[in-house]
Amino acid sequence: MKKSFGIIIVLTAMLLATESQKGVESLSGGTRALLADEMRHIEKGMHGIFSNIVKGEYDQIAKTATDIHDSFIFAKSLTDAQRTELKANLPQGFIELDRSFHAAAGQLSEAAEFEDKNEIEQNFAQMMGLCVKCHSTYATQRFDTFSE
Numbered sequence: 001m002k003k004s005f006g007i008i009i010v011l012t013a014m015l016l017a018t019e020s021q022k023g024v025e026s027l028s029g030g031t032r033a034l035l036a037d038e039m040r041h042i043e044k045g046m047h048g049i050f051s052n053i054v055k056g057e058y059d060q061i062a063k064t065a066t067d068i069h070d071s072f073i074f075a076k077s078l079t080d081a082q083r084t085e086l087k088a089n090l091p092q093g094f095i096e097l098d099r100s101f102h103a104a105a106g107q108l109s110e111a112a113e114f115e116d117k118n119e120i121e122q123n124f125a126q127m128m129g130l131c132v133k134c135h136s137t138y139a140t141q142r143f144d145t146f147s148e
């Protein structure tokens with residue numbers, strides 16, 4: 001029993017080590033630059049949405065949220081090779097956070113169409129939480145305060 005427990009620990013450690021070798025650091029320069037571009041694009045979008053929320057500009061919120069939902073790293077600007085590279089290099093956890101982030105952007109767009117103030121606030125907060133969650137897990141080289 002003790003022995004098999006030890007084996008499980010070793011296997012888990014090996015899995016974790018493989019997972020941590022993957023990540024944005026292992027992407028090619030071009031693909032990593034595209035990711036950074038996309039990040040700056042969504043940051044700008046989030047700033048805009050913040051202003052739209054406080055002013056009740058629902059049409060604009062829906063437009064920007066849809067834009068964020070449709071674009072991001074699986075954007076049309078990626079070549080097939082880059083898409084394959086991203087899938088091969090980014091850990092499963094990253095892909096899942098990316099998916100949740102996109103789902104939240106879709107929900108925000110929908111909430112804006114319904115002019116639902118509470119839902120809009122909740123979805124926006126959820127998206128912001130996912131920025132921080134992903135950065136503090138997968139972008140600690142770029143944002144090194146998260147590495148402590």
Ligand code: HEC
Binds near residue numbers: 024040128139
């Ligand atoms: C699924 C993961 C993930 C999510 C979600 C995410 N990011 Fe990022 N972001 C990253 C990674 C990884 C980097 C670092 C890229 C690197 O080091 O090359 C990054 C870098 C950035 C940068 C720096 C780009 C540059 O100029 O180098 C900005 C700005 C940014 N993100 C904004 C955001 C905002 C705003 C959100 C939420 C609305 C967000 N990100 C959500 C993964 C994510």
